[in-house]
Amino acid sequence: MLHTHNPIIKHKAGLLNLAEELGNVSKACKIMGVSRDTFYRYQELAAEGGIDALVNQNRRVPNLKNRADEATERAVVEYAVEFPAPGQHRTSDELRKKACLPPAAACAPSGNDTTWRTSVNA
Secondary structure, eight states: OOOOOOHHHHHHHHHHHHHHHHSOHHHHHHHHTOOHHHHHHHHHHHHHHOGGGGSOOOOOOOOGGGOOOHHHHHHHHHHHHHOOSSOHHHHHHHHHHTTOSOSSGGGSTTTTHHHIIIIIOO
16 A cells, blocks of 8 residues: 655555555556556556655756856845845846846846746745
8 A cells, every 4th residue: 555645646646556455457547537558657666666756757858048157147146145125137237237247148137037036036
């Protein structure tokens, strides 16, 4: 019996537990509305890596071309921690005045949007 409080894993573990209780994979899959192929994939994951392996894996490759370089990101985060009130536009202007940011499109206020959302608001 597999037990968890994670709602993503709970459905998958519930399917595996139901099949074990009923002793019939086809019936359990029909009740849960899942294909048998999916059941056997879940069963293989659980056998290889335990219940933690049932968490959804992200197959998406990150889009790094929209990412600012590390020095720019660090400067934005340090400024935002020191002065939390200004938004991303003023932060960009102030850092450009201090010459912490190069005058490139990558550090325009809209270019800092990703840094602002991921690092500052984290």
